[in-house]
Amino acid sequence: MTQPPAPDRHYLNVNYGVRSWLLTVDHKRIALLYLGSVTLFFMIGGIFAMLVRLELLTPEGDLMQAETYNKMFTMHGIAMVFFFLLPAIPAVLGNFLVPMMIGAKDLAFPRLNLLSWYLYMIGALFTIWAIVAGGVDTGWTFYTPYSTAWSNTNVVPVALGIFVAGFSSILTGLNFIVTIHKMRAPGLTWFRLPLFIWAHYATSIIMILGTPVLAITIVLVALERIFHFGFFDPALGGDPVLFQHFFWFYSHPAVYIMILPAMGVISELVACYSRKRIFGYSFVAFSSLAIALVGFLVWGHHMFVSGQSVYAALVFSILSFLVAIPSAVKVFNWTATLYKGRISFETPMLYVFGFIGLFTVGGLTGLFLAALGLDVHVHDTYFIVAHFHYIMVGGTIMAYLGGLHFWWPKISGRLYPEWWGRLSAGVIFVGFNLTFFPQFILGYLGMPRRYHVYPEEFQVLNVMSSAGASILGFGYLIPLVYMIWSMRYGKPAPANPWSAAGLEWTTPSPPPTENFPVTPVVTEEAYAYDLPARRLPEGTHV
Amino acid sequence: MSEAVSRVAHHFDDAAQQKDAATLGMWVFLVTEILFFGGLFLAYVVYRTSFPEAWVEASHELDVTLGGINTAVLILSSLTMALAVQAAQLGRRKGLIVFLALTILLGGTFLGIKAVEYHHKVVEHHVPGASFQFHGANARAVQIFFSIYFAMTGMHALHMVIGVGLLLNLMRQGLAGRFTPAWYTPVEMVGLYWHFVDIVWIFLFPLLYLVGRHG
Amino acid sequence: MSEHVVPRRVYYAIFSTLIVLTGVTVAVSFVDLGPLNTLVAMTIACVKATFVVLYFMHARYGSRLIWVMLGAGVLWLVILIALTMGDYASRGW
Numbered sequence: 119m120t121q122p123p124a125p126d127r128h129y130l131n132v133n134y135g136v137r138s139w140l141l142t143v144d145h146k147r148i149a150l151l152y153l154g155s156v157t158l159f160f161m162i163g164g165i166f167a168m169l170v171r172l173e174l175l176t177p178e179g180d181l182m183q184a185e186t187y188n189k190m191f192t193m194h195g196i197a198m199v200f201f202f203l204l205p206a207i208p209a210v211l212g213n214f215l216v217p218m219m220i221g222a223k224d225l226a227f228p229r230l231n232l233l234s235w236y237l238y239m240i241g242a243l244f245t246i247w248a249i250v251a252g253g254v255d256t257g258w259t260f261y262t263p264y265s266t267a268w269s270n271t272n273v274v275p276v277a278l279g280i281f282v283a284g285f286s287s288i289l290t291g292l293n294f295i296v297t298i299h300k301m302r303a304p305g306l307t308w309f310r311l312p313l314f315i316w317a318h319y320a321t322s323i324i325m326i327l328g329t330p331v332l333a334i335t336i337v338l339v340a341l342e343r344i345f346h347f348g349f350f351d352p353a354l355g356g357d358p359v360l361f362q363h364f365f366w367f368y369s370h371p372a373v374y375i376m377i378l379p380a381m382g383v384i385s386e387l388v389a390c391y392s393r394k395r396i397f398g399y400s401f402v403a404f405s406s407l408a409i410a411l412v413g414f415l416v417w418g419h420h421m422f423v424s425g426q427s428v429y430a431a432l433v434f435s436i437l438s439f440l441v442a443i444p445s446a447v448k449v450f451n452w453t454a455t456l457y458k459g460r461i462s463f464e465t466p467m468l469y470v471f472g473f474i475g476l477f478t479v480g481g482l483t484g485l486f487l488a489a490l491g492l493d494v495h496v497h498d499t500y501f502i503v504a505h506f507h508y509i510m511v512g513g514t515i516m517a518y519l520g521g522l523h524f525w526w527p528k529i530s531g532r533l534y535p536e537w538w539g540r541l542s543a544g545v546i547f548v549g550f551n552l553t554f555f556p557q558f559i560l561g562y563l564g565m566p567r568r569y570h571v572y573p574e575e576f577q578v579l580n581v582m583s584s585a586g587a588s589i590l591g592f593g594y595l596i597p598l599v600y601m602i603w604s605m606r607y608g609k610p611a612p613a614n615p616w617s618a619a620g621l622e623w624t625t626p627s628p629p630p631t632e633n634f635p636v637t638p639v640v641t642e643e644a645y646a647y648d649l650p651a652r653r654l655p656e657g658t659h660v
Numbered sequence: 661m662s663e664a665v666s667r668v669a670h671h672f673d674d675a676a677q678q679k680d681a682a683t684l685g686m687w688v689f690l691v692t693e694i695l696f697f698g699g700l701f702l703a704y705v706v707y708r709t710s711f712p713e714a715w716v717e718a719s720h721e722l723d724v725t726l727g728g729i730n731t732a733v734l735i736l737s738s739l740t741m742a743l744a745v746q747a748a749q750l751g752r753r754k755g756l757i758v759f760l761a762l763t764i765l766l767g768g769t770f771l772g773i774k775a776v777e778y779h780h781k782v783v784e785h786h787v788p789g790a791s792f793q794f795h796g797a798n799a800r801a802v803q804i805f806f807s808i809y810f811a812m813t814g815m816h817a818l819h820m821v822i823g824v825g826l827l828l829n830l831m832r833q834g835l836a837g838r839f840t841p842a843w844y845t846p847v848e849m850v851g852l853y854w855h856f857v858d859i860v861w862i863f864l865f866p867l868l869y870l871v872g873r874h875g
Numbered sequence: 876m877s878e879h880v881v882p883r884r885v886y887y888a889i890f891s892t893l894i895v896l897t898g899v900t901v902a903v904s905f906v907d908l909g910p911l912n913t914l915v916a917m918t919i920a921c922v923k924a925t926f927v928v929l930y931f932m933h934a935r936y937g938s939r940l941i942w943v944m945l946g947a948g949v950l951w952l953v954i955l956i957a958l959t960m961g962d963y964a965s966r967g968w
Binding site for chain 1: 670671672680681684685686692693694696697698699702703706710711788789795800801807808811833
């Protein structure tokens with residue numbers, strides 16, 4: 119495959135100076151702005167996690183008081199969910215790659231894209247201010263009436279920060295939807311799109327339809343807290359459970375905003391590192407849409423013990439089983455892609471294997487939780503904590519790192535050091551499992567979440583978990599160091615170091631600002647790797 | 661039809677694609693607004709079904725005449741907005757300015773009447789919170805009604821204020837001759853937004869003002 | 876959005892219809908129809924909204940994609956309200 123020569127002028131050096139970055143409308147630069155911001159919040163969230171796990175080394179509450187501990191897990195959740203997990207893949211990889219994968223010069227609304235980043239930063243600043251001013255202790259879920267009537271902490275600034283960051287999300291989703299509909303290169307029909315694009319399209323649908331409900335929820339909480347308007351206050355005849363309906367209507371689909379882009383990344387990586395077309399392409403594409411749709415119908419499974427009616431709980435339970443099906447479809451199709459592929463084990467692929475294994479564990483435990491009878495026992499225990507960390511960390515963060523490594527040569531024009539990449543993937547995998555597997559056991563044994571003390575017999579598992587967390591934290595630091603190192607000292611990357619399929623790989627590394635001086639014309643299916651999806655000779659018994 | 665200044669941004673193939681994208685983008689934004697206001701409608705539905713008598717009592721405290729006038733004012737403003745867009749489409753600059761001005765005037769009238777209504781509510785101690793006073797068994801639920809009333813109409817009014825700001829900006833651009841039959845996209849987009857805000861009020865009016873008006 | 880120019884008389888007709896329907900809404904609200912009052916009021920509101928969307932917002936002359944987007948928004952709102960009310964309605968069972 120002929121590769122374009124190394125460029126003199128590209129999007130990174132086309133102009134210099136702080137203004138050229140802060141006023142950029144180039145989707146690739148905006149992606150890097152986001153990269154810096156979300157990495158910062160990952161570290162902030164990580165510090166809070168470290169403090170939580172430090173306290174939990176001992177059964178007594180000897181490191182901090184209960185109220186302080188409440189702030190620790192609250193700020194950990196807020197920083198990680200709203201300012202890292204939700205934006206990371208869409209705003210970093212999505213922003214960079216969506217136009218490139220479809221042969222466009224930019225997103226449909228470049229200035230709106232920049233506004234999205236500024237909204238994120240304003241939201242982030244409100245949140246940081248709230249942290250510095252004493253934090254919030256309501257849990258990231260802000261349940262009423264505690265958050266509206268009783269908490270003495272900085273609820274409103276954080277709520278405001280999340281409100282503003284929510285609009286960042288909405289505008290990103292809007293930009294992606296319009297771009298994917300209106301700016302595909304000639305010949306790029308829907309079913310020739312990379313699955314990364316399908317995943318981001320489905321994600322954008324969730325962003326558009328769900329986030330506004332979170333926004334109005336925050337408005338109502340603020341009105342109640344500041345002006346004592348009665349919406350959720352029982353003293354006024356309001357229903358606190360109504361808040362939970364409002365909150366989870368967004369926050370459950372939000373977890374699909376966090377996982378769908380990750381699944382899009384995995385599809386790209388699996389195809390490349392098995393040198394095969396994705397098995398069942400259209401099934402995978404439609405499963406993304408199915409997750410987006412069905413994901414909106416299950417929110418009540420967060421409320422099985424909150425006081426909603428048993429009949430509603432039954433309906434939500436059944437629907438929650440259904441939502442697992444499209445995810446399973448993806449896992450089966452990735453596995454079938456791997457089968458008889460020519461597999462290689464570069465760093466991104468190590469993250470893929472980590473994802474498939476850990477996401478499957480997380481997803482299966484989700485089925486346990488969908489069962490009403492079982493959830494009643496493990497709700498608000500460490501079983502839940504383990505479940506969602508397997509998906510968010512074992513799933514999303516693994517995919518994020520895999521994607522970051524995979525596209526790093528394109529983004530930076532440099533190769534990361536492969537040996538260090540593989541090492542850190544291994545350290546992260548070990549650290550992750552040591553941190554979170556014991557938590558399944560702890561939850562099953564009955565240790566509740568959000569408590570800074572616990573019965574003595576749980577200490578061994580907690581110590582294992584905290585030890586794992588240090589290994590995991592260390593594991594995350596290694597890529598931070600070598601990725602930054604590689605920006606200056608890494609080997610210059612060719613246009614397509616992985617011989618990967620996809621329009622983004624036809625550009626130089628790094629690409630020019632306009633991506634494609636001449637708009638490409640697409641004539642092939644996606645993933646035109648040497649091996650077709652089906653390679654079984656006639657008469658083969660499987 | 662050649663344009664002295666090309667208004668097609670560098671990342672679009674042509675003006676048609678740019679306009680298509682803008683239109684789709686504005687509609688997607690309006691969909692987010694449906695869900696945003698929709699949350700308030702959810703709160704309304706939940707509490708109205710829980711407290712039907714309180715809803716009747718509370719709704720009677722609102723002025724149907726003022727609310728009805730405001731509804732007519734907004735519908736008229738939608739007409740003038742549609743005519744403004746048409747004027748831009750046909751290159752009639754004076755017509756555009758006149759209809760934009762009328763729309764702004766009508767929007768301002770709506771907000772003025774709303775301010776009068778809010779003033780009544782303050783004087784009658786119907787604003788939820790510390791100063792709320794209502795006599796009768798349903799006082800608690802009536803306070804919830806008014807919480808929802810102020811949240812819904814307040815959010816709507818905020819959108820109107822933003823709309824008026826957008827319209828003033830359009831007038832400024834229109835007076836400077838920025839719009840031609842080949843490019844008047846911002847006028848259309850603000851028009852879509854304005855009509856949406858009108859539609860929200862079309863639902864708010866009967867839900868808030870006309871509950872149990874018989875008897 | 877097409878370059879189609881909507882005749883002014885269409886706009887005036889829609890405007891008049893909207894005003895008339897508003898009057899009908901108010902008038903009907905003073906008649907006791909029991910539970911039907913709300914249904915009638917909401918139905919008329921939906922009709923009015925449809926006219927605004929079709930003619931003032933030019934959806935009648937626009938692409939089907941817009942319809943799908945709009946339909947999705949409305950459907951999602953229905954999902955939000957229906958599933959939540961499902962809880963409230965069945966609490967007493």
